[in-house]
Amino acid sequence: MAVKKQKLLQKADALARDKKFKKAIVLYKDAIAEDPNDIRTRLRLSELLYQAGRTEEALSVLRYVGDYYREHGFLLKSVAVYKKMVEVDPKLTELHGTLAALYFQLGMAPDAIRQFKSQIRALIRQGKIVDSLHVVRSMLELDPANVMDRLRLAEAFSRHELIDEAAVEYRRVLAVLEKAGRTPDWGKVALRYLHHSPDDFEARKAVVEFLVETGDYLRALQHLLIALNKDPMDVRLLEQAATAFEMLGQPGKSIVALKSMAALYRQRGQAREEQAALVRVIGLDPKDAHARRALGMEDQAEVPPSGEVVLEWDMPAGFKSAPEPPPIPDLSDTVYEPPSFAEEWVEDATIVETIDPNALKELMSLEEEREPSQPAVDILALKRALDARKPLTPDQLGKAGVPLSAEDREELQFFLASGLKDEAMAILQETYNRLTRKRTP
Numbered sequence: 001m002a003v004k005k006q007k008l009l010q011k012a013d014a015l016a017r018d019k020k021f022k023k024a025i026v027l028y029k030d031a032i033a034e035d036p037n038d039i040r041t042r043l044r045l046s047e048l049l050y051q052a053g054r055t056e057e058a059l060s061v062l063r064y065v066g067d068y069y070r071e072h073g074f075l076l077k078s079v080a081v082y083k084k085m086v087e088v089d090p091k092l093t094e095l096h097g098t099l100a101a102l103y104f105q106l107g108m109a110p111d112a113i114r115q116f117k118s119q120i121r122a123l124i125r126q127g128k129i130v131d132s133l134h135v136v137r138s139m140l141e142l143d144p145a146n147v148m149d150r151l152r153l154a155e156a157f158s159r160h161e162l163i164d165e166a167a168v169e170y171r172r173v174l175a176v177l178e179k180a181g182r183t184p185d186w187g188k189v190a191l192r193y194l195h196h197s198p199d200d201f202e203a204r205k206a207v208v209e210f211l212v213e214t215g216d217y218l219r220a221l222q223h224l225l226i227a228l229n230k231d232p233m234d235v236r237l238l239e240q241a242a243t244a245f246e247m248l249g250q251p252g253k254s255i256v257a258l259k260s261m262a263a264l265y266r267q268r269g270q271a272r273e274e275q276a277a278l279v280r281v282i283g284l285d286p287k288d289a290h291a292r293r294a295l296g297m298e299d300q301a302e303v304p305p306s307g308e309v310v311l312e313w314d315m316p317a318g319f320k321s322a323p324e325p326p327p328i329p330d331l332s333d334t335v336y337e338p339p340s341f342a343e344e345w346v347e348d349a350t351i352v353e354t355i356d357p358n359a360l361k362e363l364m365s366l367e368e369e370r371e372p373s374q375p376a377v378d379i380l381a382l383k384r385a386l387d388a389r390k391p392l393t394p395d396q397l398g399k400a401g402v403p404l405s406a407e408d409r410e411e412l413q414f415f416l417a418s419g420l421k422d423e424a425m426a427i428l429q430e431t432y433n434r435l436t437r438k439r440t441p
Contacts, residue, residue: 002035008028008034009027009041012027015027016044025045025048025054028041028044028045028048029045039068039069040406040410042061042064042065043410045061046058046061046062046065049061050088055089058088059089059092062084063085066081066085075102076426077411078102079103079106080411080415080423082098082102083423090122091126093119093122093126094119096118096122096135097115097116097119099112100138113139116136117139119135120132120139123135130162133153133162136149136156137169147177150169150173151170153169154169154173154192157169158196166196167196167197170192170196170197171193173189174189174203177189183210184214186210187207187211190206190207190210191207194207194223198226201230201231204223204226205227205234208220208224208227211223212244217248218244221241221248224240224241224244228241235261235264238257238258238261239261241254241257242254242255242257251284255281255284255285255288259281261273261277262274265277275295279295378402379402381400381402385428386425386429389421391416391424393413394412394413402431402435408427408431411427412428
């Protein structure tokens with residue numbers, strides 16, 4: 001098999017040099033059929049297909065090579081191949097996401113962000129705004145604490161009527177704000193969240209707490225009405241309703257809520273809490289006969305039976321339903337604008353660039369290959385090239401006596417021809433590291 005493959009490659013190389021692309025391509029494919037894992041030959045085939053104008057076939061071969069490198073752990077090599085594919089066909093926007101994931105694996109966060117931004121721009125140019133929002137979501141995974149950009153994303157989902165997606169992003173912002181103790185901002189965002197997720201009972205209770213504590217009693221009553229319709233026996237909600245009505249100058253409604261609390265406490269055997277609620281009633285209306293009797297201030301004959309709960313009161317006019325909350329105050333500049341704004345925002349997105357040096361060093365170490373020993377190696381020439389960031393060609397490395405495997409030589413040539421300087425430098429850096437390790441006593 002090896003002999004047949006070698007003969008096929010020799011003929012194919014000769015035909016390629018004579019510009020007889022069609023026949024050379026056939027022979028390269030025959031050689032690959034003999035050895036499907038020959039990645040170097042696939043790279044030669046892709047280059048020849050591209051020169052022959054068969055771009056789609058060339059991209060198909062390159063995708064196979066890129067996927068092969070990624071699956072076998074050669075991440076930098078797969079990056080180089082995918083970048084070449086995007087260069088050949090910029091419409092392959094999904095590859096930006098693939099590249100971003102690879103860079104993230106390598107610990108190269110800034111490069112990952114650049115790929116995400118490129119993908120976002122490409123999708124916007126194609127009119128795929130909603131798709132671009134999902135890419136933004138992926139980009140923000142690099143910085144979970146980024147409140148401002150995540151709020152922009154939530155607003156964008158909302159504008160496109162993606163309510164569930166918007167609610168998820170608002171919820172994540174709320175978690176960050178709560179952990180950071182940013183209570184005022186938490187309240188503003190929570191109101192927006194409830195508009196998108198009205199059935200979140202626990203969140204509504206937390207919003208009521210916030211509104212009562214900050215003195216926004218009218219808005220608190222809107223949410224109290226909704227919450228008490230769901231759980232009319234929640235004494236904390238009743239207490240907050242009593243406070244809100246009292247502060248709004250409606251003691252009669254406050255008393256109704258307090259009596260409901262007292263009845264529930266009596267039902268649960270919480271005598272001290274029941275007494276406290278009734279004392280508050282007396283504070284609002286010293287002549288309230290029911291409270292006076294229950295507290296032993298008058299004849300006990302007409303005390304309501306244990307367990308009686310009174311929950312009805314008339315809400316103030318205009319508060320039968322909760323309208324949509326206004327845009328978030330002080331954070332309005334985070335609202336995601338229509339597509340014309342998107343590209344500017346992509347540039348301004350604030351992502352924390354975190355790189356784990358140890359992980360990067362480990363992931364960037366490609367598999368070492370055994371090289372024949374060469375006594376006279378000009379390592380200084382290689383170091384000068386690395387310091388100057390001017391990659392040497394395989395021929396220049398040969399003249400310097402620097403050993404390079406056949407596969408690395410093939411790929412270095414491919415990278416240089418494709419203008420992929422960083423990838424070429426990576427191969428030289430690995431070669432330099434290998435040589436210096438061998439000479440370390």
